[in-house]
Amino acid sequence: MKIVLEHLTKRFPSLDRKTGGFVTAVNDFSFEIPDGKLVGLLGPSGCGKSTMLNMICGLETPTEGKIYFGDDDVTKLPPENRGVGMVFQSYALYPHLTVRQNIMFPLENLKGDAKLSKEVMREKALEAAKLVQIEALMDRKPSEMSGGQQQRVAIARALVKKPRVLLLDEPLSNLDARLRLQTREEIRRIQRETAITTVFVTHDQEEAMSISDLIVVMNRGELQQIGKPQDVYDDPVNLFVAKFLGTPAINVFAGRLSGGKLWIGNEAVLEAPGSEDRDVWVGIRPEGFVLYENGPFRTKLSRIEVMGRDTSIVSTHDMCENTVVRSIISSGSQIDPDQEYVHFLLKPEKVCLFAKDTEERIYTELRNGHDKK
Amino acid sequence: MIKSSAKAWLYLLPAVLFLTAFMVYPLFDVMVYSVEEGYNFASQTYRGTGLYNYSYVLHDQYFLQAVKNTFILVIITVPLSTGIALLISLGLNSVTKFKELFQTIFFLPYVTNTLAVGLVFMILFKKTPYSEGFVNLIITALGGTSVDFIEGPYWAKMFVLCFYTVWVVLPFKILILTSALASVDDDLYKAAKVDGTGRLRIFTRITLPMISSMIFYLVITGFIGAFKAYSDVVAIFGTNLNAAGMNTIVGYVYDMLYGDSGGYPSFASAAALILFAIVLTITCINLLVSRKKVYYA
Numbered sequence: 220m221k222i223v224l225e226h227l228t229k230r231f232p233s234l235d236r237k238t239g240g241f242v243t244a245v246n247d248f249s250f251e252i253p254d255g256k257l258v259g260l261l262g263p264s265g266c267g268k269s270t271m272l273n274m275i276c277g278l279e280t281p282t283e284g285k286i287y288f289g290d291d292d293v294t295k296l297p298p299e300n301r302g303v304g305m306v307f308q309s310y311a312l313y314p315h316l317t318v319r320q321n322i323m324f325p326l327e328n329l330k331g332d333a334k335l336s337k338e339v340m341r342e343k344a345l346e347a348a349k350l351v352q353i354e355a356l357m358d359r360k361p362s363e364m365s366g367g368q369q370q371r372v373a374i375a376r377a378l379v380k381k382p383r384v385l386l387l388d389e390p391l392s393n394l395d396a397r398l399r400l401q402t403r404e405e406i407r408r409i410q411r412e413t414a415i416t417t418v419f420v421t422h423d424q425e426e427a428m429s430i431s432d433l434i435v436v437m438n439r440g441e442l443q444q445i446g447k448p449q450d451v452y453d454d455p456v457n458l459f460v461a462k463f464l465g466t467p468a469i470n471v472f473a474g475r476l477s478g479g480k481l482w483i484g485n486e487a488v489l490e491a492p493g494s495e496d497r498d499v500w501v502g503i504r505p506e507g508f509v510l511y512e513n514g515p516f517r518t519k520l521s522r523i524e525v526m527g528r529d530t531s532i533v534s535t536h537d538m539c540e541n542t543v544v545r546s547i548i549s550s551g552s553q554i555d556p557d558q559e560y561v562h563f564l565l566k567p568e569k570v571c572l573f574a575k576d577t578e579e580r581i582y583t584e585l586r587n588g589h590d591k592k
Numbered sequence: 593m594i595k596s597s598a599k600a601w602l603y604l605l606p607a608v609l610f611l612t613a614f615m616v617y618p619l620f621d622v623m624v625y626s627v628e629e630g631y632n633f634a635s636q637t638y639r640g641t642g643l644y645n646y647s648y649v650l651h652d653q654y655f656l657q658a659v660k661n662t663f664i665l666v667i668i669t670v671p672l673s674t675g676i677a678l679l680i681s682l683g684l685n686s687v688t689k690f691k692e693l694f695q696t697i698f699f700l701p702y703v704t705n706t707l708a709v710g711l712v713f714m715i716l717f718k719k720t721p722y723s724e725g726f727v728n729l730i731i732t733a734l735g736g737t738s739v740d741f742i743e744g745p746y747w748a749k750m751f752v753l754c755f756y757t758v759w760v761v762l763p764f765k766i767l768i769l770t771s772a773l774a775s776v777d778d779d780l781y782k783a784a785k786v787d788g789t790g791r792l793r794i795f796t797r798i799t800l801p802m803i804s805s806m807i808f809y810l811v812i813t814g815f816i817g818a819f820k821a822y823s824d825v826v827a828i829f830g831t832n833l834n835a836a837g838m839n840t841i842v843g844y845v846y847d848m849l850y851g852d853s854g855g856y857p858s859f860a861s862a863a864a865l866i867l868f869a870i871v872l873t874i875t876c877i878n879l880l881v882s883r884k885k886v887y888y889a
Contacts, residue, residue: 278782299788311779315801315887324797325787380787 710827
């Protein structure tokens, strides 16, 4: 089921009684989620992504705008008539009911022609439980299960009615690190098997990048960018998106375009033929550095962290907005930890320029002036 | 191991001492009194031991009347007050405007003195040569015939007593239930809503089970409290309860000890132990029933 959001806006009355007015949680949001995709809604806390999810679900009605599932306008429909399944951050399992009763709960609500017999309900519940591999735990209470198992029950309960759209609110945030990796693969697998259009909310960019077909980056209630994870990472439209995606984070420097060259401090680090002169933010991904003895970019070495596969060079630079410059090089590289400065060559495709004032992306050709000898 | 448990006993010692002196010893003493036949207060002597005191109490018309009154009071007021408190709490939980104001109003009786509330009830219900009482004014205005609620027929007196008891115990129950309702995770309601659960079903399948432990607590303490009713009855009907036919078991015990016809600690002890047995039985039944039905977080 395709989901289309048109100019979606949600305003809440301000909690501050004295000033009154409204807080805009989601502002003029439009995008389309293709059928059968797993979509990550990504943004920092308080950016309106949960409000967004609640509107798709039907728990909140939008102040303005329309929501379509396929060709149906569902903007005014209550959740139960939309055909959505929702997994809450707290899982919201009914603690006094067993796993089986929890999964059967949505089915028991069906009325009239849709009403099911007890046997059919049990069968369907078992089917859903098998999908998330908890069929052996059907008679347990939620309190007798681990967080990961509870999560699966919540997913099974959301899937048992065969929804058109599955929504997950911060599905992994309550799990420990190891379980998180496992569970996110699990969500990917379940989504593939059922082919239900799935939207999940997260503030963890790694989580979103790793399993989504598409990611939607939000900030302060506004859509920043939508695209395949790698595309958004490689080609951020503004400084916020560039900073938000990637661990370690992108290194940001105050720089200048002048005379067809990109300058950071007093060093012309890259050629930028035909660019107009202006001040810019320069974002360099950690993997965009190449160790090079006569490289044009020089930083003051702080320490070297070797982490198996990679070596991370931590250094400082006066023009850097981050506290340290992090660069990742393959661990084969030789570097003397006692030297005072390190010299780098930059990979032009890992460097993004942003306007100093609007922080929007500046698209201009960048080239390496120094040839490796 | 021995050393650490000795330390634990040392910490417990003050509590153990006080409980022994003021709880265990009196309980034991009451048991002893209750089997001493023909106890004489003045000489502190008794004829012999046996179950005569129990037999006397169980054949005493006043005691049987007190038991009847107490049971009627318990059976009517406990379910009624719990039910009304639940309704009011649900209402309080769903209003947003003036919530604090309503909560304060509902809580006022709790901080008001029992005798003061009793006095107010007297003014509302009592017939005097000068006044019909407020409630009777309303009844006659509506075309009914006035009833003497304080010195009139039994059902009228019982009505006032039940009304009063429900009114007095409501605030505490409302307080407990509103906080129990507020502590139910909102996500559960949202999840139920997404699943298309009707309002009645949300109430019976989610709200009630989630607050069942608190309801159960209120029922148990309600039963115990109502079985021990005394001061409320005095506040409305005065101290000569046997004459009014409105005595309660605790009232009977008090009268046997200190009342005008008092001075019989043996009869009082036997009556007290009978009350103890009743309360214990009812509480055990409650516990058995609740084991299946109540959810504890």
